[in-house]
Amino acid sequence: MARKQTEEPHYHGHVDAARLADSEAQRSNFQAALNGPDEVVEWLSSELRKAASNPDMSLVDEGQLWHQFATEREPITTGLQTGPTLMAVPIPEDRCPCERPELRTVRGRS
Numbered sequence: 192m193a194r195k196q197t198e199e200p201h202y203h204g205h206v207d208a209a210r211l212a213d214s215e216a217q218r219s220n221f222q223a224a225l226n227g228p229d230e231v232v233e234w235l236s237s238e239l240r241k242a243a244s245n246p247d248m249s250l251v252d253e254g255q256l257w258h259q260f261a262t263e264r265e266p267i268t269t270g271l272q273t274g275p276t277l278m279a280v281p282i283p284e285d286r287c288p289c290e291r292p293e294l295r296t297v298r299g300r301s
């Protein structure tokens with residue numbers, strides 16, 4: 192009964208150099224394990240700014256939308272017209288490959 196259903200959604204972030212139409216979330220382009228909508232939005236924002244070489248890019252509207260999607264555990268895809276494509280994919284906990292140590296990312300702490 193006490194399933195961990197109330198926990199924050201777990202996402203995997205993928206970056207594919209290809210354009211949206213040609214991109215696919217695969218193990219080879221796995222970049223980050225993300226927990227909760229805030230981390231998902233933060234990761235997408237920073238990767239998109241990096242891809243656009245624009246650290247000041249305003250992503251307020253996008254961020255709100257992404258946050259809503261992540262709250263609903265929907266997959267999120269964004270990116271630049273010419274690539275790269277960023278994908279945030281919700282992962283059911285019992286099928287999470289980041290149990291494998293080589294894929295585990297440590298959450299930042301200061």
Ligand SMILES: [Zn+2]
Nearest residue numbers: 224287288289
């Ligand atoms: Zn995972």
